Amino acid sequence: MPGVAFVAHCMLNQNSKTIGGARCPGIYSPLVDVLRENGWRIEQMPCPELAFTGLNRFWAVREQYDTMAFRRHCRRLASAVVGAIDVHLKAGREVVLVGVEGSPSMGVCITSSDSKRAGLPTWKEGSSELTPGQGIFIEELRGEMADRGMAEPRSIGITQPLPDYNKRTEKARLEAFFG
Amino acid sequence: MWPRDRRSYRVALVADRYLNPPEGGLDAVPILLEAEWGAIQLPAEDYPSAVARPLLEQVAEQVEEFHRRGYDTVVIGRREGLDEALEAVGVPRLDRIEPANARALRGFLSRRKPPEAKSSRRRAAATKR
Numbered sequence: 100m101p102g103v104a105f106v107a108h109c110m111l112n113q114n115s116k117t118i119g120g121a122r123c124p125g126i127y128s129p130l131v132d133v134l135r136e137n138g139w140r141i142e143q144m145p146c147p148e149l150a151f152t153g154l155n156r157f158w159a160v161r162e163q164y165d166t167m168a169f170r171r172h173c174r175r176l177a178s179a180v181v182g183a184i185d186v187h188l189k190a191g192r193e194v195v196l197v198g199v200e201g202s203p204s205m206g207v208c209i210t211s212s213d214s215k216r217a218g219l220p221t222w223k224e225g226s227s228e229l230t231p232g233q234g235i236f237i238e239e240l241r242g243e244m245a246d247r248g249m250a251e252p253r254s255i256g257i258t259q260p261l262p263d264y265n266k267r268t269e270k271a272r273l274e275a276f277f278g
Numbered sequence: 279m280w281p282r283d284r285r286s287y288r289v290a291l292v293a294d295r296y297l298n299p300p301e302g303g304l305d306a307v308p309i310l311l312e313a314e315w316g317a318i319q320l321p322a323e324d325y326p327s328a329v330a331r332p333l334l335e336q337v338a339e340q341v342e343e344f345h346r347r348g349y350d351t352v353v354i355g356r357r358e359g360l361d362e363a364l365e366a367v368g369v370p371r372l373d374r375i376e377p378a379n380a381r382a383l384r385g386f387l388s389r390r391k392p393p394e395a396k397s398s399r400r401r402a403a404a405t406k407r
Contacts, residue, residue: 108318108340111297111316111317111318111319112289112316112317112318113284113285113286113316114285114286114287114288114289114316114344114349115316115340116283116285118283119283120283121283121284121285122281122284123284124284124285124286124288124314124315124316125285125286125288125289125310125311125314125315125316125317126307126310126311126315126316126317128311131307135307140298141297141298141319142319143317143318143319145336145337145340146340149340149343150336150339150340150343153343153347154343154344154347154349155347175332176336178332179329179332179333179335179336180333182328182329182332182333183321183325183329183333185329186325186326186329
């Protein structure tokens, strides 16, 4: 029986993206369609960057968000999300996480990193900040679940923001994960 | 060259029953997709209040940012505790609908004025040119 997919906020609301990053007006249908076709319940996680640095934030890499204050903020958000996850786990439902690859906060397997990035936000297009690793919120969320003795859920990251994104490949990945 | 930003500057706070509708219930997702609205999901009605309260607090913090920046924000359906959470962050009562059917929801969304944030961004772009 399908379970509950806790999805990154921007999967239902591209308005939360950093300016320049919204790939569709609102709901990201390639994910939502697959979830619904396969009977998954959708739960939207908060956008950690939106409430912390706002809508007019700059594009940033993981190091720029890796501060005590942002981690504390992420832990507060994660604690609330894990409360909801707990409700579903106790009801015997499978819970999965859906992040966003390349994101400094929501990356599952790929985040963005550049220890030298600072100051006036100008950098070359296509600069190679993508790196294996998880985003800060995903890390804190997994940490919160571990602290509460919960097993790590299956997780997947949407690859839409990556330069080599391929719609067909992405659909096949999602089908394989949720089907 | 980065692709064009395609946000709609429209965000609906949506009761869970319209995002995860029960069999035969009104499904807001195809309507929001068609009308080009983003969604912020409200906590499920059956969550205990200790679970729902911090989630509503986070929803309110995010809505405050959208509202202050001139994005159109509305409520679809209802959620106990939402108004108090919004009031706590200084967001006035938002326009809302408890849609009887898909047609009512489509009509409500189609009657909205253009979002202020979209107009001001266009003005800023025109001034630059």
